[in-house]
Amino acid sequence: MPLLAFWESNPDEVSQTSIEQIVAMAGDGNLRDGSLCSSELRQYLTQADTSKLASYVEHCLSNSFAKGGQVFQDLVNELGRRLDFKVTNGRYQGTVNAIGFDGIWLSPEGHTIVAEVKTTDAYRIPLDTIASYRRKLLDNSEITEPSSILVLVGRQDTGELEAQIRGSRHAWDIRVISADSLLKLIQLKENSDDSETGRKIRSLLTPMEFTRLDSLVDAMFTTATDVEATIIQSAVEKTDTTDVAASKEPSATPSGWEFTDGAVLDAKRGKAIDALARRLGVKFIKKSRALYWDSAHETRVACSVSKRYTRGSYPYWYAYHPQWNEFLGEGTRSFFLLGCMDQETAYAIPLDVLREHLAALNTTTTERSTYWHIHLSETSSSSIALQLPKTSRQLSLEDFRIPLESS
Template sequence: MVELTLDRIVSLAGDWNDDSRASEQFREIIENEQTTTEEIEAYLREAMEGTEQYHNRALQDIVNNIGRRLGFEVEYGIYQGRSDIIGYDGHWKSTPTEDETHLVVETKKTTAYSIDPGQAGDYMAELTNRDDIERSQIYGLYVIGEGDVETVAQTVFGSQYRDRMRVITAQRLLDLLKIQEDSGLRHDQVVDVLLPINAVDVGQLVGLIQDVIEFREDNSTGAESTGAGTTGTSWDGPQTGGDAVQGTISRDELGGPNDATVAVFPSQTSGVEFLKENNAWGFVHINQQPEYVAMYISDDVQQIHYVARVQQIVPAADATLARTLESYIGDQAEFDEGKKVVVFEPDSLYELEDPIEYESRVPYSLRYTELSRFKQAETTDDIL
């Protein structure tokens, strides 16, 4: 629940301009790894419903933050054009792909006014010259708040930039983030979704993926909630105050195929107690069963510090825990009926001898990576 609204930020911090206190404060809030996707969506709704200039500028920041959460390195753009700086709303860079991919992002709250692809095209050319980037590595992305997106797509399609620009609504971009969190899209797959061949309105593609996922969930046999054919949890380990951590392990010692899935969860240091007491992690939204869970600990730790093998995933209400569900509210996340508990295999929870240090990317929520990348990573940037 968003408590510090956009209106409240302006009333406390003053005008919302480039390098202003209001802008800095808002970016601090949305970049905090404890700020949930649901809270970002609430800010998006407030920005879309508002009519003041700062609502437009907040929307620009929100779109850039969604890009960061999708795994891009993000440079926030400026609100008001200046002659000494490229005027894009955002510059997103993807480094995990074989060749760096750059997105020049333009955010438009409405399509009430005509959109000129040439403006973003000029920004793309300026970025090419400024950073000596190959032209083939740069794309444009229009993010639309509301309005006739099809008209924008047709305008782009009829321009010289038809192969270099894409269009998506802000809500569809947020939907893509939710898909990534719930269904295991890696960052390189996110890039493929945003930059498909022969498509301009990529929001349609996101909608198709979302429909497929919802169809799969509606027709699920329920296997995900009981693991490998079992029911409930049966771990008889430490109870309140216990410690399920078995010691330390190096990443090279983790067994499994290179493409085994590792689910990376964020946690505050207070959440470590839940891990140790329950040999499990909760309460989370997860729609597949990975081979491993890895825990990024925030606060003063700022590293991926724990790893465990997954035994099964159960509804939170069915999990056997050291304490009552109610007593855990506020430790990691609020409990609700849709959340689950990831139960680890007995004696599989370890601290990493070679933890993965934070560089510039943190898992704001559930992220997936492959075991081979997890083993080889030097920093969080290598897997997120």
């Protein structure tokens, strides 16, 4: 059975299969430029969880197998996509009439990276040759300035390669990163909620002048601040005074911090995402802590989870952020997915339905943005409804109910 068909029908079994076996299942199993094997492998990688990509990387670096270098190249290019670069895969082997780059990574900010992938730096890398790839791509208008070169290596022991670059005339155009560090950057991005963090992380992969350290400190501070805020948000739920005012019940007075295990919240989020994926017949990959999309970036989800609140009028409270609204709006099929900690169901509100009712929701304005309050209540028939406080109405969510367990 071809890889993609088998992946579609037996995802759990494929997830337990080694990367060597996956290559063997793709096409005719012969990984070469322009082959069906290459096409199927790359398509599969766009749908695999980042944690699975990390295990494949480790396997490639720890085991010698046929086409291991080519597989590693495809894996690294997919990691570039997880940082929101638009990636063009290069060739496995150069030809006389083709430019021999391993990948072209275009950032949302407009910077182009010519990627050179190496499983090891045990031998000297021809820097002039790599630089010529970039020059030819510019001459052919296949890339534009600003641009630079990024050498992505299997291991962190890159001292000899770093010295080679520093002693060359290409020192200001080339940077080096290990696959392990690249994976760490992706983990930071996927556990964040702020798009600015992704931008700062991508900036670390481009040449910087470190006589003045402000840009590096700025990137580190932005990332650390966002991750800290995300950890607090996932572990601590604090009653919002705006929500309290909206509830009009004195009993809802804030009484301090209420702790919810972040791992439990993430597990519930994962079950909700999996349930919606089954319903839609797609496979989602993680963009950030709350945002997911399919490999084509056409089907998109923002997922939020609420515990049950025992005080006030509304048992479930959420926030809907403007950056989520923008992200969902760039897809062709998008949903705001609401999970409830004490329920085995979730509610997938289509974006067009949600936007139709945004004007009827309460909002809070902070220094950074204005976000909407999502209040769910239980009706007399034990169904769930979205409160529309500015119109004194409610919207039943029963049509959007999704069971978390597959039938």
